[in-house]
Amino acid sequence: MESIPILKMGKSLLVSIQVDMHDRLAMRLQDDLTARIAQTRARGVLIDISALEVVDSFIGRMLANIAAMARILDARTVVVGMRPAVAITLVELGLSLPGVRTALNVEKGMELIADMQAGGENGRHQT
């Protein structure tokens, strides 16, 4: 069965969705990703959806769910590269993903994750 590769970069996981998502693939990604976060103790998750042209409410909800699950496992999620049409669709569907951080491209997403991690670590070291 096909699955979406999850790459580890430092303390972050990188997920690049390059194929059309269907529901089963989305569920599989959810399982794989939560397992990988727990296994690698990743602090950040970057999901690149720049190749994703079509989203429906299921995929939208899945993105929100993944972010919420990652949050529970102490990792911050950044969704990057959303296309204008996808953004409009999600908003029209009433899914504005309030718990998810977003960035325009992977580069900015990595910066955001680095900032968040630096902020968190400084806070801990100071005590």
Place this chain on the structure above:
Amino acid sequence: MIARQQQEMLELSTPVVQLWDGIVALPLIGTLDSARTQIVMESLLQKIVETGAGIAVIDITGVPMVDTLVAQHLLKTVAAARLMGAECIISGIRPQIAQTIVHLGVDLNDVITKATLADAFSIALQRLGLTVAHRT
């Protein structure tokens, strides 16, 4: 003929201007309806992709009236821009419109709002870590 003119008017009425590297502005003038908001939203998002802007300023100085529908449209635009990774600032809210928005019970708490475009621009510069200084 009229349809084509309408289409052209729609396109003319929604310019997205780049204020700075990383800041785009959308000066809205005239009444907003659903069709227009759709185009406004699309052109703003398109511009954000093109310029890689992190901050978008929506200036509603020229919008004569804000009702629940217009406010809803604005919030949708802000939400869509946020999904793309850009932060939105709404500026040019006149006192009358501020009163209307509160009376309508529209929740703008999650959005940065400023009275003038100048204020919005200075906040945008601040967010990007830039300062404007007098030449000494």
